[in-house]
Amino acid sequence: MSKSLGNYVGITEAPDEMFGKMMSMPDELMWSYYELVTDRTPNEIAILRKEVAGGKLHPMDAKMRLAEEVIGGFHGEAAARKAADNFQRVFATAKRHKK
Numbered sequence: 181m182s183k184s185l186g187n188y189v190g191i192t193e194a195p196d197e198m199f200g201k202m203m204s205m206p207d208e209l210m211w212s213y214y215e216l217v218t219d220r221t222p223n224e225i226a227i228l229r230k231e232v233a234g235g236k237l238h239p240m241d242a243k244m245r246l247a248e249e250v251i252g253g254f255h256g257e258a259a260a261r262k263a264a265d266n267f268q269r270v271f272a273t274a275k276r277h278k279k
Contacts, residue, residue, distance in 0.1 A: 189213075195255045199263035202247040207232075207239040210246050218249050 189201045202213070214225045228245075231237035244264060252260035 189250070191254050195251045195259040195263040196266055198251050198254075199247045199260075199267050202250065203240070203243055203267060205243070207243070210239075210243050213246055213250065217253070218246065220249075 189198050191198075193201075202210075205213075211225065211229060214220055214228065215222070220228075228237065228242055232239050232242050244267075247267075248260045248264050250260075251263055255263075
């Protein structure tokens with residue numbers, strides 16, 4: 181989570197920008213964010229990691245949850261939900277145009 185490494189998410193950034201940055205981070209980095217920026221217990225995070233590692237939970241879905249939690253904490257649940265909806269709409273549109 182370093183500005184110089186380009187993997188930071190500013191807490192004063194707009195929810196959509198925060199969401200996009202969180203979704204573009206490497207999968208392995210999301211665990212640091214879960215540990216440092218959410219209220220999840222180490223056990224809850226370990227369970228999520230196991231679900232991702234075992235294929236039960238897609239890494240993208242784990243990041244979506246993380247992004248919503250983090251943005252919800254700084255901007256409110258409504259802003260987090262709206263950012264998630266906007267991301268999914270843009271991502272789905274981009275996927276359709278690639279076909």
